[in-house]
Amino acid sequence: MSQPQIETTTTVPIRHQSGTIRRWSAFYKRLAKNKAALVGAAIVLVFVILAIFAPLIAPYDPKLVDMPKKLQTPSAEHWLGTDEMGRDILSRLIFGARVSLTVGVLSTLLGAIIGVFLGIVAGYYGRAIDSVIMRFCDVLLAFPGILLALAIVSILGASTTNVIIAIAFFAIPTFARIVRGSTLSVKKLEYIDAIRAMGSSDSRIIFKHILPNVLSPIIVQSTLYIASAIITASALSFLGLGTQPPTPEWGAMLSDGRHLVRSSPHVTLFPGITILIVVIGFNLFGDGLRDALDPKAKK
Template sequence: MSQPQLQPTSTGTVPINEPNERLTSSKQFLRKLAKNKAAIAGALIVTVFISLAIFAPLIAPHSPTTMNIANKLQPPSAEHWFGTDDKGRDILSRLLYGSRISLTVGIVSTILGAIVGIVLGIVAGYYGRWVDSLLMRICDVLLAFPGILLALAIVSVLGASTTNVIIAIAFFAVPTFARIVRGSTLSVKKLEYIDAIRAMGATDGRIIFRHILPNIVSPIIVQSTLYIASAIITAAALSFLGMGTQPPDPEWGTMLSQGRSYIRQAPHITLFPGLVILVVVIGFNLFGDGLRDALDPKTKKS
């Protein structure tokens, strides 16, 4: 990581070439990202599904909750492109509306977990000593449990609902983000220009928010993108087990659970929700891998 040139001000020091350096870094990032075909494919998949979730009421051909027993278990046709489920509901419409729930759970839980993890990680990395030891030992305890088991335990206590699923997934995201941010903070804190800023009287808050946090954004963005995919899978697993979003809400995991009894008679009920989860998760993983490669300082000159 290159150290910016500094000039004194009344409130501390700021890099004198910071705007130009940021513009150059942004151009390099976009250039590297554009060269990564897998990342572009992932970004396209993510963009398409987010757009479908936003415009679901305009795109969905039928109501996602209206039952028509006379049309139950219908195979894909011109009227119902993905067929109907055991209650005669249009599967395509339910998948479109279900994207709102699944993507919301994945994105919101990741944001909440990242916010708490960033705060804990910066505090632990910047202040060190007993604060670092205490926070990291708590993180170690949480990381000792498999994520899905910890989420199951939390949802079992709080009750089965979409909101509680978000809380549970966000909770076990905290130690992961905290450890990543702590490691990055320790690296940036050792740079000479941080010592110069502190020597000129800058407060801890200014050093953290103006100089450390902007320099550790890259790993946070990458981890957030990758974690959304994991959060979507976890939310689907909880709903599949009956601990997440409850019927008749069209959540992808719930749709999988409801269709497993008809997997021989009407395999399309589980096929399409499973494919949708697979494609979305692959999209976020490809995009996250592309971001990691584009933001890696070791490959900036490649």
């Protein structure tokens, strides 16, 4: 007599699991077709591994000063040479990945959380709330991002934490606008009206039905914005308003070697190339995610 009950309880999760597996499999197949996206993903993965295992991978202490060996060109002992204080450039680049990726990810995450909340509230409730939130976003978008970040860091002070706050601040309107537009489209669907008619609360509709349907553009924008955040953080450090010495950071390394461009170009060349490669990696991966998550690409 218990056999029908056993069949009923076991088939539901199996079907749900198989459906999830099929969706992820289809997403991976679409992503795998984009070779540039795979290259970008590989670049990002390599730098993430370097950042996590920096103490094990870096050949030298990035803060170790060795003046007799200053400004050495690339050699077997120092693959990328040394800076004007004799510090190994390769080791500083590897440890610098920790700072740059941390700033990029945390600032994007903070900006996305606030921006997504504002965007959903504006799109769902509309009217006066929508107007106030969007005018606030318009004010922020009226300023170039780097100038707004400069102003915020100048007020708060030069530090890695303040750089994260500054970059996250001008990420808010970008995420808010994207999510607002997606929310306006989703809330007009008939099943949302049906759920509301059944007595579901606004919070349940927003977090259980609208938010999952607007995640795709959020994921894509987050991946692309990390690249922009890394460039901005490097620019602030180049100007002396970001991560402070002796902590290795790519923008600060560019600043330290700017007066040595002619005599020792390797001091600035390698940090610049590193920033370029990471930004390209995130952009390629973000473009691939956008194509893979595009509903029109689904069969």
